[in-house]
Amino acid sequence: MPDPLAPDMFAGCADHSTLPVRVGDKWTAKILACLRDGPRRFSELQVPLAPITPKVLTESLRAMERDGLVTRTAQPGIPPRVEYALTPLGSSLFAPLAASCAWNAAHGEELRKAREAYAAR
Template sequence: MFDTVCPTDLMPIRVGDKWTGMIIRCLEHAPRRFSELRVPLRGITAKVLTQSLRTMERDGLITRTVVTGPARQVHYELTPLGRSLLVPLNAMCAWAEEHWDALIDAREAGLSRTG
């Protein structure tokens, strides 16, 4: 990964950003429209959601399907590759839940040192 000939911009690990893991969670059970994603992702702007979805689509984690009809709709759905991230995502969530108190304590201690 840190080799000079390795194209690090192709790094497949995208769940480290702020929104990808949450978007994967939102799409875990069914496809959703853009507006349906914005509800559980309260703090995300339309611009950032659009960028995240485009990146995830480019990386093969989701598909974007345009449904034509009286009202044009766009649905986003996890691909098998995107769905395969649910297992490590579940492990990360379980780890965070198990260590939640220690994480909060460490963050508060860091804030008191810098503040």
């Protein structure tokens, strides 16, 4: 069982909404990061993803399952225990996402200024 997720695990990250390259919805990359070290329950994912509503987290996880990025495993019980885990396809996204994050760190300010200049026109 992996260590618990830190509530502030994304506090030092650049704003991912500025990334010009996005996989899935705006939450997909963060969900992938939460699942990097092993399977997680829905409630565990909610800790660092506090701004996301349960409805949007559910929709994002379903879309990721549909796309083959995560698996959903339900184990019987009351209540049922449901875990989400990365597939090999989902894990393969870490290299391109790292490149995208590095690009954003190097050029994010230029991108922000270009967007502001465009909006001011």
